[in-house]
Amino acid sequence: MPDDRDVHLTGPDAVDWLGKRGWHVRSYRGTFRLNADLIWTDTFAIGRIWHTPAEIEIIGSDTEPNVRAIVVVGVSGDHQVVNDVGTHTLRPGDHVVHGNADMFSLITHEPASRVVLATLKTRLTVQNPDLLRNSTSVSVTSTIASIFISAAHASLASPITEASAAFPAWRRGLENLLAASLDSTARDRYSFTSYAQSEEIGRAMAVIDANATDPSFTIRHLATDLAMSKSRLHAVFDGTGTTPGQLLRRTRVNLANAHLREARPTGAELARVAKLSGFGSVRSLQRALAEQRALESGEHAAQTLRVPSPVDVAVTVDVDKLIDDTKGQKSGLEPQS
Numbered sequence: 001m002p003d004d005r006d007v008h009l010t011g012p013d014a015v016d017w018l019g020k021r022g023w024h025v026r027s028y029r030g031t032f033r034l035n036a037d038l039i040w041t042d043t044f045a046i047g048r049i050w051h052t053p054a055e056i057e058i059i060g061s062d063t064e065p066n067v068r069a070i071v072v073v074g075v076s077g078d079h080q081v082v083n084d085v086g087t088h089t090l091r092p093g094d095h096v097v098h099g100n101a102d103m104f105s106l107i108t109h110e111p112a113s114r115v116v117l118a119t120l121k122t123r124l125t126v127q128n129p130d131l132l133r134n135s136t137s138v139s140v141t142s143t144i145a146s147i148f149i150s151a152a153h154a155s156l157a158s159p160i161t162e163a164s165a166a167f168p169a170w171r172r173g174l175e176n177l178l179a180a181s182l183d184s185t186a187r188d189r190y191s192f193t194s195y196a197q198s199e200e201i202g203r204a205m206a207v208i209d210a211n212a213t214d215p216s217f218t219i220r221h222l223a224t225d226l227a228m229s230k231s232r233l234h235a236v237f238d239g240t241g242t243t244p245g246q247l248l249r250r251t252r253v254n255l256a257n258a259h260l261r262e263a264r265p266t267g268a269e270l271a272r273v274a275k276l277s278g279f280g281s282v283r284s285l286q287r288a289l290a291e292q293r294a295l296e297s298g299e300h301a302a303q304t305l306r307v308p309s310p311v312d313v314a315v316t317v318d319v320d321k322l323i324d325d326t327k328g329q330k331s332g333l334e335p336q337s
Helices: 011-019 144-156 167-183 195-211 219-225 230-236 244-260 267-276 282-297 319-326
Strands: 003-010 023-028 033-040 045-051 054-058 068-076 079-083 086-090 095-099 104-108 112-120 136-138 305-308 314-317
Touching: 003 011, 011 023, 011 033, 033 144, 045 144, 068 079, 068 144, 068 167, 079 095, 095 167, 112 144, 112 167, 144 167, 195 219, 195 230, 195 244, 219 230, 219 244, 244 267, 244 282, 267 282
Parallel strands: none
Antiparallel strands: 003 033, 023 054, 033 045, 045 112, 054 104, 068 095, 068 112, 079 086, 079 104, 095 136, 305 314
């Protein structure tokens, strides 16, 4: 795994370092200085960058689909962001999301720093998919952004590498923190009537996250774990726009999508993914994926689901055909009727 830590460069060396990583320095004032730390693999990167005033253009790939999300989080100073939706100011704590095939510019008129995390979109399991649409800019007022930034700083100061046993869990932790930070911007996601209600929903989400991979886990078990009746549990979610059952199902779909990034969804692979993501059968997984596609694309959208392959090359999966091909066939995970 390439590991660029404790980087301190000036002038052409600083410009060249950024250029080799896909960031073109269009202009700068005075002597250009750069401090940076970066950890990256083929599908993941986390870094922090500080530099003197400059205009930097992010050069998108014209040969790859937009399967990655690159999230820039302001840490210090103001960044002017110029992308296909216009120009706006990225202040400390604010986020901007763009795809790996997009181009946009960052302009600073003062020394400024930012944290950047890049990963596959399917690994950022945000509640609102609009947050991952290209060139999305969001303002964060919660403490979660500060927690994510602190975690990024601590990680980049640590000796962790891709060879570390903790690397997969560490990566997932950073991705989940970033997803939580993005979700915290959706103030209309839940209309809490009280602080107590928000606490109860938080507890419910934690229990779901811990048990979603178990196909036998149901809302009845959730209510038992939370020491409340099913009617009380549903009352807690009143006004949120979702139900406990929908939240559990969405969590399992997100898990399935995360596993599908590494597998061509043949019948055998779908059986494996169904087992890993808490679905009791391949058929129920296929139905959930089809429903998700209908929700995201609309009733008359193209009948395909795009997922990245192990080498991040998009493959097209005809969900309807998969459902038709397996209709009537019993998976080893499907209960016999």
